[in-house]
Amino acid sequence: MSASGGTKAIVAALLANLSIAVAKFVAFLFSGSSSMLAESVHSLADSGNQGLLLLGGKRAQRAATPQHPFGYGRERYIYAFLVSIVLFSVGGMFALYEGYEKIKHPHEIEHWYWPVGVLVFAIIAEAFSFRTAIKESNTLRGKKSWKEFVRHAKAPELPVVLLEDLGALVGLILALGGVGLALLTGDGVWDGVGTLCIGVLLILIALVLAAETKSLLLGESAGTETVQQIEAAAVAGDTVTGVIHMRTLHLGPEELLVAAKIAVRHDGTATEIASAIDAAEARIREAVPIARVIYLEPDIYSEAE
Numbered sequence: 001m002s003a004s005g006g007t008k009a010i011v012a013a014l015l016a017n018l019s020i021a022v023a024k025f026v027a028f029l030f031s032g033s034s035s036m037l038a039e040s041v042h043s044l045a046d047s048g049n050q051g052l053l054l055l056g057g058k059r060a061q062r063a064a065t066p067q068h069p070f071g072y073g074r075e076r077y078i079y080a081f082l083v084s085i086v087l088f089s090v091g092g093m094f095a096l097y098e099g100y101e102k103i104k105h106p107h108e109i110e111h112w113y114w115p116v117g118v119l120v121f122a123i124i125a126e127a128f129s130f131r132t133a134i135k136e137s138n139t140l141r142g143k144k145s146w147k148e149f150v151r152h153a154k155a156p157e158l159p160v161v162l163l164e165d166l167g168a169l170v171g172l173i174l175a176l177g178g179v180g181l182a183l184l185t186g187d188g189v190w191d192g193v194g195t196l197c198i199g200v201l202l203i204l205i206a207l208v209l210a211a212e213t214k215s216l217l218l219g220e221s222a223g224t225e226t227v228q229q230i231e232a233a234a235v236a237g238d239t240v241t242g243v244i245h246m247r248t249l250h251l252g253p254e255e256l257l258v259a260a261k262i263a264v265r266h267d268g269t270a271t272e273i274a275s276a277i278d279a280a281e282a283r284i285r286e287a288v289p290i291a292r293v294i295y296l297e298p299d300i301y302s303e304a305e
Contacts, residue, residue: 007057009133009161014050016129017043017168020122027118030111033182034102035175036118038095038195042171042202043122045090046164049083053157056080060252070293073252074217080156081213087164088206095199102192109191112183119176126172130165137162154220155253156213167205171198222248222256226288230258233287234296239264239276242301257293258284263301273298 024040027033056079064071109115137158141149150159178194181187222230231243246260262280264273281294 007054007157009129009136010050010053010157012132013129013161013165014047014054016125017047017050020125021047023118023121027114030114031109032107033109033115033179033191034098035178035191035194035198036115038098038198039119039122039171039175041094042091042168042198045086046168048090049086049160049164052079052082052086053160057157070251070257071255073250073255076253077156077213077216080160081210081217083160083164084206084209084213087167087209088203092199092201092203092206095195095202097199099192099194099196099199102195103189104192106188106192108186108188109179109182112179115179116176119172119179123169123172123176126165126168130162130169133158133161133165150208151212152223154216154250156216159212160209163205163209167201171201174198174201216250219249222250222288226256229287230260230284230291233283234260234262234280236283237276237279239268239272240280241265244299244301251293254290255292256288256290257295258291259295259297261297261299264298266300 021040021043024036024043028036028040053076056076059079060072060075062072137149140153140155140158144152146162150162153159174194174197178191178197181190181194221227227246227248230248231246234240234243240262242263244261244263246258248259249257251257262277264276268276277296277298280296284291284294
């Protein structure tokens with residue numbers, strides 16, 4: 001994965017979630033809290049998700065083959081989409097089931113200091129992971145809002161980790177609230193209510209991730225600023241007089257396909273036009289390094305046509 005910041009955020013989240021999952025499960029064994037069980041499964045699912053993101057980044061580095069001539073860059077999108085499925089099924093649906101069972105068959109929480117202590121530890125660990133994801137995202141986000149960054153980022157890893165960490169923090173607060181109300185009232189139903197809220201939260205986050213990664217899988221064009229840079233680079237020479245039309249497509253987060261019909265001077269020789277196309281491709285690659293695959297078709301521009 002060329003985005004080292006994304007890898008750093010994933011590893012930080014993986015280490016945090018593995019330690020939290022163990023702690024939550026131990027707390028469940030001692031206390032019998034369904035919120036703890038749902039949260040331990042949630043953290044375990046998140047750990048698996050980070051493993052999927054790392055695997056996708058590794059597999060995306062494979063060289064192109066005759067069967068896949070544009071390479072494997074989109075594998076990162078596929079594994080990010082799998083993350084949303086895991087989060088929905090293993091995390092969200094399991095939490096809904098556990099919450100329903102806890103409300104239907106409530107029982108008091110035993111050894112309250114276990115779940116409370118683990119939740120406080122988990123909040124601190126998740127806050128550290130979330131801080132790392134925010135710090136790494138800020139280097140790529142620029143002046144975009146967080147909503148724009150999540151919606152339009154071409155590299156899926158950081159938005160996925162950001163949403164997962166945000167969901168984990170909110171889920172921990174919900175779990176702490178459910179456990180706290182169950183202890184104050186002596187009614188285990190509140191533990192189940194907290195678990196249901198965690199399930200709804202995870203499903204909502206999974207749906208957002210699925211929608212965004214689906215768009216990347218279908219194929220997204222380059223951003224407006226990148227398109228303008230490509231057009232400016234294409235017409236910087238003497239022979240190319242304009243871009244008639246152009247299409248761009250992300251083959252992966254750092255791989256862009258550019259296909260354009262360019263206007264050339266009508267009195268140019270074949271040699272001059274071929275040299276102009278080569279020069280235009282070189283300028284485009286210099287201006288936009290991720291433009292790995294470029295196809296330029298010369299034509300005589302006619303305003304009437």
